Amino acid sequence: xxxxxxxxxxxxxxxxxxxxxxxxxxxxxxxxxxxxxxxxxxxxxxxxxxxxxxxxxxxxxxxxxxxxxxxxxxxxxxxxxxxxxxxxxxxxxxxxxxxxxxxxxxxxxxxxxxxxxxxxxxxxxxxxxxxxxxxxxxxxxxxxxxxxxxxxxxxxxxxxxxxxxxxxxxxxxxxxxxxxxxxxxxxxxxxxxxxxxxxxxxxxxxxxxxxxxxxxxxxxxxxxxxxxxxxxxxxxxxxxxxxxxxxxxxxxxxxxxxxxxxxxxxxxxxxxxxxxxxxxxxxxxxxxxxxxxxxxxxxxxxxxxxxxxxxxxxxxxxxxxxxxxxxxxxxxxxxxxxxxxxxxxxxxxxxxxxxxxxxxxxxxxxxxxxxxxxxxxxxxxxxxxxxxxxxxxxxxxxxxxxxxxxxxxxxxxxxxxxxxxxxxxxxxxxxxxx
Numbered sequence: 423x424x425x426x427x428x429x430x431x432x433x434x435x436x437x438x439x440x441x442x443x444x445x446x447x448x449x450x451x452x453x454x455x456x457x458x459x460x461x462x463x464x465x466x467x468x469x470x471x472x473x474x475x476x477x478x479x480x481x482x483x484x485x486x487x488x489x490x491x492x493x494x495x496x497x498x499x500x501x502x503x504x505x506x507x508x509x510x511x512x513x514x515x516x517x518x519x520x521x522x523x524x525x526x527x528x529x530x531x532x533x534x535x536x537x538x539x540x541x542x543x544x545x546x547x548x549x550x551x552x553x554x555x556x557x558x559x560x561x562x563x564x565x566x567x568x569x570x571x572x573x574x575x576x577x578x579x580x581x582x583x584x585x586x587x588x589x590x591x592x593x594x595x596x597x598x599x600x601x602x603x604x605x606x607x608x609x610x611x612x613x614x615x616x617x618x619x620x621x622x623x624x625x626x627x628x629x630x631x632x633x634x635x636x637x638x639x640x641x642x643x644x645x646x647x648x649x650x651x652x653x654x655x656x657x658x659x660x661x662x663x664x665x666x667x668x669x670x671x672x673x674x675x676x677x678x679x680x681x682x683x684x685x686x687x688x689x690x691x692x693x694x695x696x697x698x699x700x701x702x703x704x705x706x707x708x709x710x711x712x713x714x715x716x717x718x719x720x721x722x723x724x725x726x727x728x729x730x731x732x733x734x735x736x737x738x739x740x741x742x743x744x745x746x747x748x749x750x751x752x753x754x755x756x757x758x759x760x761x762x763x764x765x766x767x768x769x770x771x772x773x774x775x776x777x778x779x780x781x782x783x784x785x786x787x788x789x790x791x792x793x794x795x796x797x798x799x800x801x802x803x804x805x806x807x808x809x810x811x812x813x814x815x816x817x818x819x820x821x822x823x824x825x826x827x828x829x830x831x832x833x834x835x836x837x838x839x840x841x842x843x844x845x846x847x848x849x850x851x852x853x854x855x856x
Contacts, residue, residue: 429506433482433495437507440479443563445504445556452477457500458485459556470494501556505590508559512592515562517569520704521591523576523584523622524599525615526750527697528553530689530728531599532575534701538718542710543570551744553577558587571708579775580608581618588625595633596622597700601642602749607777620646635703637696638663654707656699665703669695674731674740674761678702678719685716690729690740693753727850736833737856738763740840743849746773748783752790754842759794763838766796769825769852771843772803784809788816797837800825803847822848830855 437443437455444454447469456473458466458481467485474481474493481494482503488494497503512519520535522528529551536547546569548561553575565572576587601616609615626632627649636643638655647653657663667680669692676689678698687698698719705715724730730741742754751773758766768791776783784805791799792815800817801810802825810818819825829852839856843849 458483521593521596525602525604541714547573579605584621604747691757771847
């Protein structure tokens with residue numbers, strides 16, 4: 423994960439002069455600080471010379487042969503140095519930081535919140551999915567003096583990871599989207615997930631002026647967040663919550679209602695109502711008007727293969743294949759069932775990191791897909807193949823490539839097709855033949 427160390431303040435001075443940081447020499451344009459990180463399959467030290475040739479202002483590496491170079495700093499651990507540089511920068515940042523984590527909906531919540539807050543503030547948010555022990559420090563190091571609010575997404579697949587990321591992001595306020603069955607293997611079960619995600623609450627408890635936002639209908643969030651200086655809630659049931667919200671689906675899209683506002687969003691599935699609620703609640707707390715909040719929600723278009731609705735020349739697609747776990751799969755299938763389309767297909771890919779629960783959870787998804795009475799169910803991946811190869815009513819393939827060949831020949835037309843699976847299945851490769 424990384425270790426705490428004493429940062430050479432000369433390096434921070436260099437960063438102040440050259441505030442663009444890179445870990446990839448292919449993206450160096452000139453003037454960056456290059457951190458030569460190491461991984462299982464790469465060693466950034468091999469590219470120090472290339473970084474300098476391309477115009478890097480400075481290099482941080484752990485290759486001793488560069489110790490006398492005027493534009494290189496040699497350290498024991500470049501990653502730990504990157505993380506500590508980010509901590510120092512965060513300590514000096516005068517804006518507010520919103521930290522978020524959760525099993526599902528992190529990136530969608532972050533994007534919605536950015537759309538709302540930018541109506542009033544200068545906002546910086548995590549780019550894409552840079553939410554781990556490398557991505558979070560890179561995000562923090564992108565914060566500039568003009569940034570008023572930073573939204574930092576934190577992902578984890580085992581306990582103590584959110585705790586560590588909070589030492590870098592140092593959030594002033596935060597929220598957990600939900601506790602779900604994601605990364606069961608790494609967290610050691612559902613209770614391990616609750617404990618791991620709640621490390622964000624534990625961090626907020628260490629400071630006297632923090633705020634937690636949470637779902638008042640979730641008793642675990644209510645219990646785990648006790649002791650935080652200020653708590654604000656949203657609810658679908660309790661009109662006494664700080665935000666009372668309800669919603670409905672129209673052709674699969676979420677329509678949300680609060681106070682006197684009614685908004686038609688471009689988000690598929692009622693499972694997104696919670697993401698919408700957090701964005702509204704935090705926006706209201708930070709003084710964004712209801713009309714501006716509504717504008718932000720209406721203008722947000724899903725991307726990155728998350729709940730994206732696409733019309734092709736032949737079909738309508740619900741592309742939700744950036745990640746998958748039992749809870750998000752359940753929500754996606756339930757949403758598909760609500761559509762009135764006559765020809766509904768579900769293309770489902772394996773769910774990863776479920777550990778000992780993998781077989782049972784894949785079987786539950788299979789049974790739910792069969793109960794949905796869809797025109798066609800296509801299952802892709804080794805896990806699904808083991809559980810459903812003998813199911814005559816289903817099409818089952820071990821690989822995405824096999825599914826591609828089948829769909830290329832089948833050439834589905836005039837269908838509504840859900841594409842849902844874990845990122846490693848790369849189901850987006852099927853889109854060209856749909």
